[in-house]
Each structure stands twice: as structure tokens, then as C-alpha cells.
Amino acid sequence: MFLDTRRTIEGVPHETAARHFKEAILKTIVLAAVIASLTAGAAFAGTPWINARQHNQANRIVNGWNNGQLNPNEATRLVKGQIHVQNLKTAAQADGRVTFRERARIQTAQTVQSARIFWNKHN
Numbered sequence: 002m003f004l005d006t007r008r009t010i011e012g013v014p015h016e017t018a019a020r021h022f023k024e025a026i027l028k029t030i031v032l033a034a035v036i037a038s039l040t041a042g043a044a045f046a047g048t049p050w051i052n053a054r055q056h057n058q059a060n061r062i063v064n065g066w067n068n069g070q071l072n073p074n075e076a077t078r079l080v081k082g083q084i085h086v087q088n089l090k091t092a093a094q095a096d097g098r099v100t101f102r103e104r105a106r107i108q109t110a111q112t113v114q115s116a117r118i119f120w121n122k123h124n
Contacts, residue, residue: 028073029066035080048099051090054111059083061118070122079121082114 062079065071071079089110093103 029063048090048094048104048107051104051107051111054115055083055086055090058111058114058118061122065118065122075121079114079118082117086110086114 062071062076062083065079066076086107089103089107090099093099093107099107
């Protein structure tokens with residue numbers, strides 16, 4: 002499909018609009034892939050509730066990005082927060098057992114992250 006650069010959409014040439022659209026799609030795909038890789042981690046130390054919550058929060062970030070509720074900076078910060086929670090979980094699982102204190106720390110981090118997701122989506 003050839004784009005007519007003489008015509009514009011709201012003052013933006015079609016070529017530029019198409020490029021921005023492709024970049025947005027690419028960023029969405031990359032963001033979804035990063036979040037999917039985070040939530041697909043090892044589930045061996047009996048953390049099904051933590052895994053489910055991580056997956057839910059990752060979906061909330063992707064939905065916020067797709068709906069336009071999150072800008073790129075907010076989405077990046079939230080993904081970094083998800084990475085932090087995932088790192089806590091990985092460290093807790095390193096010895097093959099997640100203790101009560103480790104689980105509580107991870108759940109507290111997830112609660113903070115959940116509040117950040119809500120706040121960023123509603124500001």
C-alpha cells in the first residue's frame with residue numbers, strides 16, 4: 002500500500018502517521034514480550050498466588066498501555082517495578098523454599114506495585 006504524502010491527517014502527513022503507528026505497535030509488542038517473560042519464571046517453590054498476582058499486574062500494565070492510560074515513561078517504570086518483584090521472588094526461591102518472611106516481603110512489594118499501577122493509570 003502506497004501512502005500519499007500530499008494528503009494529511011490532522012496536519013500530519015500519512016507517511017509520518019504510519020511510521021508513528023508502526024512504532025507504537027512495535028513498542029506494545031516489545032512491552033508485552035518483556036512482561037510475558039517476567040511472569041513465565043520458574044514456579045517451583047510453591048508460589049502460585051504470587052505467580053498469579055504477577056501475571057495479573059502485568060496484564061494491567063499492558064492494558065493501561067493499550068488503552069492509552071499509561072505513557073511510555075510510566076509503563077517503563079511499572080515494568081521495572083515488576084522486574085524488582087520478580088527478582089525478590091527469584092532470590093527467595095534460590096534455596097528451593099520460600100519462607101513466611103520472604104513471602105510477606107514479596108506480597109508487600111506486590112501491594113506497593115499494585116498501588117503504583119492504579120495511580121499511574123488514573124492520573
